[in-house]
Amino acid sequence: MATSPFSPDATPAPEDATAPIISVRNLSVRLSGRDILEDVSLQVWPGEFLAILGPNGAGKSTLLKAILGLLPLASGEITVMGQPARRGNGSIGYVPQRRHFEADVHVRGRDIVRLGLDGNRWGLPVPWGSHRHDDEAVQRAITLVGASAYADRPIGRLSGGEQQRLLIAQALVTQPRILALDEPLDSLDLKNQQGVARVIRQISQENGASVLLVAHDVNPILPAIDRVAYVARGHVAVGKPDEVITSETLSRLYATPIEVLRASDGQVVVVGQTDEGVSYHAHG
Amino acid sequence: MSSPSFNIWQDVTRMLQYDFMRQAFMIGGMLSLVAGFIGYFVVLRHQAFAGESLSDVAFTGAIGGAALGINPLLTLLVTTIAVALGMGGLGERLRGRDVAIGTMLAWVLGLGALFLHIYSARGSGSGTGFSGVSILFGNILGIPAAQTATIVWVSVLTLAILAVVARPLLFASLDPAVAAVRGVPVRALGLLFMVLLALTVSEATLAVGALLVFALVLLPAATAQQLTMRPYRALLLGAGIALACMWLGLTLGFYSGLPTSVCVSGLACLGYAAALLWRRYAGGVVKSASM
Amino acid sequence: MLMADVIAPSWDLLADLQLLFALHFMRNAYLAGTLVAIAAGLMGYFMVLRAESFAGHSLANVGFAGAAGAALVGLPALAGLFTAGILAALGIHLLGRSRQRNDVAVGAVFTAALALGYLFIHLATSEYAANIYNTLFGNIVGISDGDVTVIAWTCLLIVAALAVLGRPLLFASLDPDVAAARGVPVRWLALAYLILLALLVAVAVQIVGVLLIFALLVTPAAIGQQLSARPAVALALAVALALIFVWLGLAVAYFTPYPAGFYITTLAFATYAAVRVSRLLPQRIRALAAWRGAA
Numbered sequence: 112m113a114t115s116p117f118s119p120d121a122t123p124a125p126e127d128a129t130a131p132i133i134s135v136r137n138l139s140v141r142l143s144g145r146d147i148l149e150d151v152s153l154q155v156w157p158g159e160f161l162a163i164l165g166p167n168g169a170g171k172s173t174l175l176k177a178i179l180g181l182l183p184l185a186s187g188e189i190t191v192m193g194q195p196a197r198r199g200n201g202s203i204g205y206v207p208q209r210r211h212f213e214a215d216v217h218v219r220g221r222d223i224v225r226l227g228l229d230g231n232r233w234g235l236p237v238p239w240g241s242h243r244h245d246d247e248a249v250q251r252a253i254t255l256v257g258a259s260a261y262a263d264r265p266i267g268r269l270s271g272g273e274q275q276r277l278l279i280a281q282a283l284v285t286q287p288r289i290l291a292l293d294e295p296l297d298s299l300d301l302k303n304q305q306g307v308a309r310v311i312r313q314i315s316q317e318n319g320a321s322v323l324l325v326a327h328d329v330n331p332i333l334p335a336i337d338r339v340a341y342v343a344r345g346h347v348a349v350g351k352p353d354e355v356i357t358s359e360t361l362s363r364l365y366a367t368p369i370e371v372l373r374a375s376d377g378q379v380v381v382v383g384q385t386d387e388g389v390s391y392h393a394h395g
Numbered sequence: 396m397s398s399p400s401f402n403i404w405q406d407v408t409r410m411l412q413y414d415f416m417r418q419a420f421m422i423g424g425m426l427s428l429v430a431g432f433i434g435y436f437v438v439l440r441h442q443a444f445a446g447e448s449l450s451d452v453a454f455t456g457a458i459g460g461a462a463l464g465i466n467p468l469l470t471l472l473v474t475t476i477a478v479a480l481g482m483g484g485l486g487e488r489l490r491g492r493d494v495a496i497g498t499m500l501a502w503v504l505g506l507g508a509l510f511l512h513i514y515s516a517r518g519s520g521s522g523t524g525f526s527g528v529s530i531l532f533g534n535i536l537g538i539p540a541a542q543t544a545t546i547v548w549v550s551v552l553t554l555a556i557l558a559v560v561a562r563p564l565l566f567a568s569l570d571p572a573v574a575a576v577r578g579v580p581v582r583a584l585g586l587l588f589m590v591l592l593a594l595t596v597s598e599a600t601l602a603v604g605a606l607l608v609f610a611l612v613l614l615p616a617a618t619a620q621q622l623t624m625r626p627y628r629a630l631l632l633g634a635g636i637a638l639a640c641m642w643l644g645l646t647l648g649f650y651s652g653l654p655t656s657v658c659v660s661g662l663a664c665l666g667y668a669a670a671l672l673w674r675r676y677a678g679g680v681v682k683s684a685s686m
Numbered sequence: 687m688l689m690a691d692v693i694a695p696s697w698d699l700l701a702d703l704q705l706l707f708a709l710h711f712m713r714n715a716y717l718a719g720t721l722v723a724i725a726a727g728l729m730g731y732f733m734v735l736r737a738e739s740f741a742g743h744s745l746a747n748v749g750f751a752g753a754a755g756a757a758l759v760g761l762p763a764l765a766g767l768f769t770a771g772i773l774a775a776l777g778i779h780l781l782g783r784s785r786q787r788n789d790v791a792v793g794a795v796f797t798a799a800l801a802l803g804y805l806f807i808h809l810a811t812s813e814y815a816a817n818i819y820n821t822l823f824g825n826i827v828g829i830s831d832g833d834v835t836v837i838a839w840t841c842l843l844i845v846a847a848l849a850v851l852g853r854p855l856l857f858a859s860l861d862p863d864v865a866a867a868r869g870v871p872v873r874w875l876a877l878a879y880l881i882l883l884a885l886l887v888a889v890a891v892q893i894v895g896v897l898l899i900f901a902l903l904v905t906p907a908a909i910g911q912q913l914s915a916r917p918a919v920a921l922a923l924a925v926a927l928a929l930i931f932v933w934l935g936l937a938v939a940y941f942t943p944y945p946a947g948f949y950i951t952t953l954a955f956a957t958y959a960a961v962r963v964s965r966l967l968p969q970r971i972r973a974l975a976a977w978r979g980a981a
Binding site: 205 | 559570620
Binding site: 496 | 819
């Protein structure tokens with residue numbers, strides 16, 4: 112793992128550090144009459160790994176969906192690579208919060224990855240066309256996530272961790288500049304959580320893609336991330352993990368006393384009104 | 396009917412001497428191709444129950460037209476499309492909410508019983524090619540020539556639309572959330588698909604009857620899905636199996652004197668059972684990981 | 687299904703009721719209808735809870751093959767219905783072994799059954815249309831005293847079985863994993879339930895027909911569940927509604943030229959739609975008010 116996770120706030124990023132790849136300014140989102148996010152500002156830099164943390168229902172997924180252009184904004188603006196956020200942006204790879212493929216889906220994992228490449232195109236793939244380039248792109252993405260061994264098995268028969276890797280490959284196959292993942296580690300066991308987090312980290316380093324990862328437990332990804340955006344009560348605190356996940360910052364954010372404990376092995380436990388951060392988390 | 400000589404060429408040419416057989420082979424071929432393609436998406440989208448409900452609607456629509464003295468093909472198409480749009484309007488909520496479909500299905504069948512009663516009381520319906528039993532169990536040999544053109548055009552239209560939307564539809568069926576983010580109009584495609592399904596079910600009703608639509612629309616595609624994991628291959632294979640069931644069924648019916656729809660759906664059921672057995676006992680495509 | 691003569695009601699309730707029950711076959715129809723409605727209301731509640739509507743529909747269709755096959759070999763229709771129903775229940779149970787719903791496999795079973803049924807009828811007689819319609823849509827005028835006895839014993843068996851199995855079945859339907867962990871024989875209960883369903887379908891065919899028994903199973907139960915979240919109340923509602931639909935449907939059919947199945951299903955669906963709309967409207971109005979307030 113990276114020995115010194117670089118922070119674009121402190122040191123200049125290798126790419127164009129003056130231009131954030133995603134810029135969120137004074138964003139507010141209202142859904143069915145309820146304020147989900149209020150006056151949120153946030154910037155994501157090229158090649159950065161940003162974790163979006165917070166308790167259930169705090170607005171983590173809402174923030175991600177707003178950046179993907181899936182939600183109407185009450186106020187503020189979001190630009191992605193200099194353009195206003197919109198759906199259908201091929202430079203963002205998205206892995207949504209996931210139910211699993213049902214066991215009777217008898218389609219290869221490889222075909223699911225392939226749809227990430229051309230599924231939005233009208234018309235049929237012609238049998239006489241040259242698919243070599245596309246085939247290679249699909250294989251590259253599958254190799255990258257380490258899913259070659261089971262990519263030709265029916266996706267419904269794969270384990271949760273295997274499905275998740277293939278879905279990340281699907282998001283990667285267009286070689287996106289931004290990878291947006293909504294609770295990709297949810298419902299995986301500890302070993303798979305760390306494995307998937309490692310794959311994501313490696314991809315962001317090798318391809319220079321920025322990663323936005325929504326999680327409710329910071330511990331499995333703590334070694335991989337550059338910065339965290341902690342969402343609570345519609346507000347967001349952004350910074351390095353050591354700066355944000357502290358008793359002071361979280362107490363201010365939650366407006367109630369919160370205590371952050373650090374175990375000797377580096378695990379973070381947040382004690383207070385939420386059970387956030389403990390390794391077991393009842394998920395609704 | 397006549398007995399076969401078991402000289403294949405001779406038997407086939409003898410069968411195709413008859414106008415009604417040539418017409419049945421052509422219409423049946425078109426229908427089964429459409430059904431095979433559409434069916435793959437029905438299986439993928441877990442809409443078997445919706446498809447089955449549409450076939451009951453098709454029964455009521457057709458018998459209603461016959462009872463009220465309107466062209467049954469027209470009422471058949473209109474009612475199935477209207478109900479399909481209604482079900483499509485429920486959209487994603489349709490999955491797993493089979494109670495709502497079931498209640499409606501029960502009522503539509505009740506309505507069908509009423510129309511059947513009126514229709515039987517009037518005791519006619521000749522000339523339209525529709526009768527209660529032929530709507531329930533199909534009569535592809537009795538489709539009047541006037542309706543052949545309609546059927547061919549609707550089939551060609553369905554195939555053309557499907558060719559254009561197949562890939563995004565595949566994406567939206569397998570992975571709606573990601574497809575939506577990638578700019579695929581998931582909801583609009585869902586509605587369009589329901590309309591295509593309605594057209595297919597209506598046509599299949601003519602061939603195998605409202606009660607046996609499942610055999611033509613779903614089973615060949617489900618068989619293909621058992622045999623291959625590649626989407627486009629499964630699409631082609633499904634259409635091929637549907638076509639084979641239809642043509643073999645017509646031939647069997649011709650030489651045995653049994654109703655065509657019984658032969659066609661019997662073959663489709665046998666094919667599906669064989670595919671299931673092959674996968675379970677011969678290992679099939681892949682050793683299943685979780686069973 | 688065809689009523690010989692249509693009798694106009696006098697709109698004097700007592701006189702009309704006397705008229706209704708004056709004929710022996712109507713008394714039989716009411717007896718049989720009442721018994722089936724009670725059993726269907728109870729069974730339907732579990733069917734909706736278990737999301738087995740499709741299986742119920744398929745079992746009903748399989749009954750068609752049973753009745754037709756029995757006619758072919760000269761057995762009473764009920765014998766064929768019982769045999770085919772129980773075989774199909776076993777088939778659906780085995781196909782659904784992986785505990786995931788396999789709609790296509792279930793559909794294959796009932797398509798095969800319908801095709802067989804059509805074949806049997808085709809082989810049995812050329813004058814088959816009336817047979818088909820009676821099996822598919824029911825024929826309440828033809829219920830004999832012997833039929834009523836069989837229906838009574840079957841419904842008694844179903845109600846007794848549910849009295850014994852009801853609570854574990856409810857547990858297994860709502861939360862199969864926890865129920866299995868607590869030692870409830872989930873798989874056996876599923877099979878027992880399907881067999882009871884097959885029995886019910888078999889005896890109900892004569893009243894509402896294979897295609898319409900579904901209305902008595904699913905609709906009253908769906909309404910009951912809409913109106914109450916408490917299992918006992920929802921069950922009672924389902925039974926009461928099934929009874930009302932059958933009684934009213936039979937009465938209206940007696941005084942009009944149209945079949946009872948149509949009235950029963952229409953009453954049921956209209957009630958369901960009314961309940962859905964009346965529960966939906968306040969939500970919509972509240973949402974609209976909230977939206978107005980916010981704007």
